[in-house]
Amino acid sequence: MRENMLRFHFTSDDLARVRIASGPDPMWETMLSAHLVNELHGARTFGAWRAQVVADLPRLALPYLHLTPSRGYSPDFLTPPAGTTDFVDGLDGVLFTHRDRLRTDLDRLSAQKPVSAWATDLRNGLVKAVDGLGATMTAYHSHAIEPYWTRIRAAVDVDLMVRARVLAARGVEGVLSSLHPTVVWDAPVLLIDNPTVDRDVHLAGRGLRLVPSYFCWRKPMTFADPELEPVLLFPIEHGVSLVGAPAAADAQAPLARLLGRTRAAALQALVRPTTTSGLARRLGASLASASEHATVLRRAGLIRSTRCGNRTSHELTALGYGLLSSSPS
Known part of the structure; x- marks a missing residue:
């Protein structure tokens, strides 16, 4: 060799x-x-x-x-x-x-x-x-x-x-x-x-x-x-x-037009995976509201959710990352 x-x-x-x-x-x-x-x-x-x-x-x-x-x-x-x-x-x-x-x-x-x-x-x-x-x-x-x-x-x-x-x-x-x-x-x-x-x-x-x-x-x-x-x-x-990676606020602007302001913020918040309650804290929203946003994003293929016991964790999919990374500032 x-x-x-x-x-x-x-x-x-x-x-x-x-x-x-x-x-x-x-x-x-x-x-x-x-x-x-x-x-x-x-x-x-x-x-x-x-x-x-x-x-x-x-x-x-x-x-x-x-x-x-x-x-x-x-x-x-x-x-x-x-x-x-x-x-x-x-x-x-x-x-x-x-x-x-x-x-x-x-x-x-x-x-x-x-x-x-x-x-x-x-x-x-x-x-x-x-x-x-x-x-x-x-x-x-x-x-x-x-x-x-x-x-x-x-x-x-x-x-x-x-x-x-x-x-x-x-x-x-x-x-x-x-x-x-x-x-x-x-x-x-x-x-x-x-x-x-x-x-x-x-x-x-x-x-x-x-x-x-x-x-x-x-x-x-x-x-x-x-x-x-x-x-x-x-x-x-x-x-x-x-x-040239956009700042979070700039990145959310075009996404907000597509997803709505709060849902765009939820997508950005899930750059770091977290539970539904963690997402609620990051958004300053109720647990029910965070769960609803996660459901919509999951159905769109932008996040994946995994249940363990009584907790559900969420993370971005490749499509979700792609949407964030391609969003212009």
Whole structure:
């Protein structure tokens, strides 16, 4: 086999256990976007977005950037292995990282670059430092990711629809062979060109989770620790631009003419999935009114609703994201 490659070795059980994430993972998008903010030259595709983010980056976000250098290693614990589509859930996973994992990952980072006193306290699991990690990650995400999340989701949803068609026509091996130009499926091994890594990952029945990513741009990537749940992040095509994403109020104006002002606000509010009662709080409306708006949006195919016990959760569909992201400012 060729050198300088990342090689995933599959068994027949692994092929049966390939999964594709249902949407972008906010923890990976947060970390990978931070790599681009730290990149002095940056990728041309993200230049305008990076300029907007850097222009008024809050000071509280800087410690997070210290943990996510543009080249080399970033701590695995910043992207919990289970994966998520919700930032709050993902952040909980980060903050409850076992102390041994904190120590191992931050020792690896400090072998690559000098780390701050705060990072040393974090390595030692000090409560104040862990609280600071939550604060700095939230500050960065709120500034650099959350305002653009609708468009990130829309771009990833387009990629997921393409993957679904490939899966239907060519099966799992067709998906694996079409992930990215740097990826070759040479059964039973998935080979990925990687000038900085030469590694074999034996899946051994664990399967592989595929995660399409907006901010993954140089090459597909995975955890540094091969013992973690196997995952492969791969870049999507960037047909949706983040720059010029309309502010919420501007985005609702044309939608209001189509859906009505409150219903347009409900659609915008569901950029972050929530329950019916959560939607009511965001709209400042009654529970019955929120339920009615959700029903209309669901029947129009703009949201999907999932019932669990006595609670119903709502999230945008690809059509809903597409409608929001294409709405002119």
